[in-house]
Amino acid sequence: MALTRDDVVDAAVDLLAEVGLEGLSLRRLARKLGVSAPTLYWHVADKRTLLDHVAERLLADQWRSAPPLAPGEDWAAWLRERALSQYRALVTHRDAALVVAGNRPTDDALPAVEATMATLVGAGLGPREAFLTLMSVGHFVIGSAVEYHAERARAAEASPVPHGGHDAAAHPTLAAVATAMGPPDGARHEDVVRHGLDLMIDGLRARLADPAR
Template identity: 40%
Template sequence: MVVRAGLDLLNEVGLEQLTLRRLATELKIQAPTLYWHFKSKEELVDAMATLVLAEGAAGLVPVKGASDWAVWVRTFGMGLREALLKYRDGARMVAGSRLTDTVYMETTERVGQRLVEAGFSVRQAVVLLSTVYTFTVSFVIEEQAVFPRPGERSAAYDLEARRAKLDAKRFPLSRQSGGVLFDRFEQRYRESLGLIVRGAESEG
């Protein structure tokens, strides 16, 4: 109940403004009562991140159990991105957190085993999955900076204002890159994930 309330508060105020004291107020309990469960904001964030990944775990594997390892990797990446986007600052919250249970790990174990069955060494499987994981978290951190809430673009990422600041002669490519870098994130994510998968194929 406390962790769920923490995620609700995260959606309202963002990661910086999330505090144990503020959460206690939302729950209508005394702060010391909450400190009995979580000694610090870091402990609360660990539990929140664990719940987000656990809830998203089912979406990290193909629904119909596809045999193609590349499908498993793409599903893992896209499912992870979807899970992180469900909450404001979801990627920043998960980055660097420590899991408090093994639900998410049970799913990544399944994906890793599928890669090993497909001929990857354990090291290759770990490197590939960790690459997808790290890229996805970083990607969504940037995505959520541009769109703190779904469909609400931050004024700091106004594409026309960015374009107007760049001299056409000195930065012709940069002027055209705004729409690629700061819009249509799902399309760019799929393209980027495809590059990672194709890189893994060439290493196999």
């Protein structure tokens, strides 16, 4: 059976999980597929193009779990859920945030990007403001996912410092924060993401309601 681009992308996703972004190369991917490296260039022009397709594959579940805006649905709730879905996808897959951070949409992804932009414009944003909003939310989500993975790597390498382990008398506010937050885990990190998204969306709502716009 002839090799397809989907075969190449699927194998690249599997290899990413095995060796991480640093270990992913076209030569290594070709060996995994049992073909010569030049064969891959029939399907992807270079590694960056491959990573663009890998990024879209990693986020495929996000698009399915956050469907287009339904009639009567609140655009802000829709945007928030899409952002959370993207965050969850990025923390699920190894190095996914680093792959997505540099990607550009392929032709296959443009209809979804168009629909997202159209939703924000339909909410009252101008095209430029809609684009800046989409990029700002995306950068926040990607950065949050990078931080999540960095915290997990740190926890695996260093001796943990328990919450509340500092002098509570000298740092009473920090002690209160430690008590309120509880032990560090993935759920707590998503609370930070939710809070940040709420701040961004509340600010966007206020901007849209400003009669001076």
